[in-house]
Amino acid sequence: MMLTIHSFVTAARSSSGRVNLLWVGLLS
16 A cells, blocks of 8 residues: 555656556556
């Protein structure tokens, strides 16, 4: 779970965070 939250924060700060968040949503 911690990794997911960390990835969420990293993705949000990334320029392509929106795309990464979509992948996180699909994986969740």
